[in-house]
Amino acid sequence: xxxxxxxxxxxxxxxxxxxxxxxxxxxxxxxxxxxxxxxxxxxxxxxxxxxxxxxxxxxxxxxxxxxxxxxxxxxxxxxxxxxxxxxxxxxxxxxxxxxxxxxxxxxxxxxxxxxxxxxxxxxxxxxxxxxxxxxxxxxxxxxxxxxxxxxxxxxxxxxxxxxxxxxxxxxxxxxxxxxxxxxxxxxxxxxxxxxxxxxxxxxxxxxxxxxxxxxxxxxxxxxxxxxxxxxxxxx
Amino acid sequence: xxxxxxxxxxxxxxxxxxxxxxxxxxxxxxxxxxxxxxxxxxxxxxxxxxxxxxxxxxxxxxxxxxxxxxxxxxxxxxxxxxxxxxxxxxxxxxxxxxxxxxxxxxxxxxxxxxxxxxxxxxxxxxxxxxxxxxxxxxxxxxxxxxxxxxxxxxxxxxxxxxxxxxxxxxxxxxxxxxxxxxxxxxxxxxxxxxxxxxxxxxxxxxxxxxxxxxxxxxxxxxxxxxxxxxxxxxxxxxxxxxxxxxxxxxxxxxxxxxxxxxxxxxxxxxxxxxxxxxxxxxxxxxxx
Ligand SMILES: Nc1ncnc2c1ncn2[C@@H]1O[C@H](COP(=O)(O)OP(=O)(O)OP(=O)(O)O)[C@@H](O)[C@H]1O
Ligand SMILES: [Mg+2]
Numbered sequence: 199x200x201x202x203x204x205x206x207x208x209x210x211x212x213x214x215x216x217x218x219x220x221x222x223x224x225x226x227x228x229x230x231x232x233x234x235x236x237x238x239x240x241x242x243x244x245x246x247x248x249x250x251x252x253x254x255x256x257x258x259x260x261x262x263x264x265x266x267x268x269x270x271x272x273x274x275x276x277x278x279x280x281x282x283x284x285x286x287x288x289x290x291x292x293x294x295x296x297x298x299x300x301x302x303x304x305x306x307x308x309x310x311x312x313x314x315x316x317x318x319x320x321x322x323x324x325x326x327x328x329x330x331x332x333x334x335x336x337x338x339x340x341x342x343x344x345x346x347x348x349x350x351x352x353x354x355x356x357x358x359x360x361x362x363x364x365x366x367x368x369x370x371x372x373x374x375x376x377x378x379x380x381x382x383x384x385x386x387x388x389x390x391x392x393x394x395x396x397x398x399x400x401x402x403x404x405x406x407x408x409x410x411x412x413x414x415x416x417x418x419x420x421x422x423x424x425x426x427x428x429x430x431x432x433x
Numbered sequence: 434x435x436x437x438x439x440x441x442x443x444x445x446x447x448x449x450x451x452x453x454x455x456x457x458x459x460x461x462x463x464x465x466x467x468x469x470x471x472x473x474x475x476x477x478x479x480x481x482x483x484x485x486x487x488x489x490x491x492x493x494x495x496x497x498x499x500x501x502x503x504x505x506x507x508x509x510x511x512x513x514x515x516x517x518x519x520x521x522x523x524x525x526x527x528x529x530x531x532x533x534x535x536x537x538x539x540x541x542x543x544x545x546x547x548x549x550x551x552x553x554x555x556x557x558x559x560x561x562x563x564x565x566x567x568x569x570x571x572x573x574x575x576x577x578x579x580x581x582x583x584x585x586x587x588x589x590x591x592x593x594x595x596x597x598x599x600x601x602x603x604x605x606x607x608x609x610x611x612x613x614x615x616x617x618x619x620x621x622x623x624x625x626x627x628x629x630x631x632x633x634x635x636x637x638x639x640x641x642x643x644x645x646x647x648x649x650x651x652x653x654x655x656x657x658x659x660x661x662x663x664x665x666x667x668x669x670x671x672x673x674x675x676x677x678x679x680x681x682x683x684x685x686x687x688x689x690x691x692x693x694x695x696x697x698x699x700x701x702x703x704x705x706x707x708x709x710x711x712x713x714x715x716x717x718x719x720x721x
Contacts, residue, residue: 247612248611249608249611249612268611268616268617268618269608269611269612269614269617270611270614270615270616270617273612273613273614274614278612279612281608281609281612285606285608285609285612286609287601287602287605287606287609287610288605289601289605290601290602290605294598297598298598298599298602298610298613298615299613301595301599301613301614301615302613302614346613350613350614
């Protein structure tokens with residue numbers, strides 16, 4: 199396993215948001231975490247990235263414990279995150295936003311090549327590279343956020359609700375991009391409320407309910423699960 | 434009449450120069466760390482007393498004393514970051530209150546070390562430039578030149594260097610910056626050094642012109658807050674423009690009416706901005 203979340207708990211002001219959550223992510227493919235509002239999906243990703251401290255349990259990445267590392271050290275290990283709400287830098291240009299993703303990299307020539315690669319993958323961003331990021335549409339901002347994470351040349355990509363607030367046609371484009379990323383050898387952890395989309399993309403799925411994993415299994419199987427159908431697929 | 438106007442303009446440029454240094458430092462610290470540093474006026478005072486100690490008492494050359502003021506106050510800034518703001522990172526109000534405590538400690542230290550009386554400093558640089566009847570002393574000219582140099586340097590640093598870039602990213606979204614691998618500890622330490630040292634160098638350069646007292650920080654911090662509110666909280670360029678605006682209004686009103694009226698006009702200016710454009714002239718974005 200590339201990433202192992204073992205029995206972690208997270209408390210916010212004494213209230214448990216995660217109660218003994220365990221999740222495993224293999225070296226390829228997509229693992230999705232689905233669940234309702236407030237289930238603890240973002241908290242799980244934040245714990246992995248070191249943004250939120252865990253109160254017990256362990257997080258291992260590529261054979262090393264990372265749950266005590268600050269966020270920048272987690273990035274240095276190779277985990278990039280596209281946070282919930284995109285969180286691009288509004289007063290930096292599109293190109294500057296993308297370059298911040300490569301902050302820790304020292305291979306300048308390769309960074310330039312990767313930047314060109316991002317512009318090939320997202321032609322819309324190339325046209326807007328000198329524009330302030332805050333002037334972009336929601337879909338374009340999501341592309342900046344994903345592009346920025348890819349600029350880190352991650353070994354694992356965490357995506358927190360990339361479909362949030364986007365039109366169906368834009369969601370399809372984001373889905374295509376996620377498949378492309380995985381095809382290029384970067385495994386993805388996909389957090390989604392859009393269960394249909396997530397189960398369609400992922401190989402393996404976890405269902406999070408009020409801070410605990412209530413179900414997990416191959417996406418295909420969960421897609422047919424009666425509880426999942428009723429609670430998350432609206433059928 | 435033109436003489437008076439020209440003279441007042443020069444006075445205003447001088448006031449704008451050192452106020453910009455102080456206000457920009459305060460904005461930088463607020464932008465990157467999200468805390469209001471109430472001790473900023475006392476950092477300015479500490480810079481002035483570095484000159485009192487090294488130049489007046491120990492007879493070091495003036496510019497050496499100024500450089501020492503810059504470095505010493507910058508280090509005070511790092512000390513504040515490490516001991517106060519870092520442990521209180523998730524608690525901006527706590528940071529503010531801790532900075533008030535630090536303010537009192539600095540003031541007390543100055544009183545114990547130098548007494549409460551004004552320190553008079555013999556002018557390090559003699560001579561003046563005369564321009565159509567108006568006068569600009571070299572000492573004031575030095576303050577103006579240093580402010581332009583330092584603020585230009587800061588601007589280039591923020592735009593052109595990787596660290597400066599990271600600092601802007603932190604000011605816009607700290608968590609998102611951390612997710613790019615930017616070390617918040619490193620960036621806040623550097624921001625605190627720069628912000629504090631700008632106040633320190635302002636105090637050091639103006640020390641011979643203002644006769645330092647341990648309480649000189651008070652009036653400065655009030656003015657700096659007005660400037661920041663007028664310019665737009667968290668906006669560096671706004672702080673410079675507002676400092677210039679405020680200095681001109683304040684200096685002209687002082688010259689043609691008096692200082693008390695000028696203070697009132699300054700406050701009215703701030704209130705007007707708050708009523709008409711609460712985000713300041715440059716409309717800082719809301720903080721997350
Ligand atoms: N900073 C915080 N302080 C206090 N409580 C928090 C904080 N962040 C999250 N919580 C609480 O923790 C629980 C889990 O929140 P989390 O954001 O992880 O849910 P989520 O599954 O991502 O939800 P959503 O789909 O709405 O994004 C919620 O009850 C939330 O109210
Ligand atoms: Mg969430």
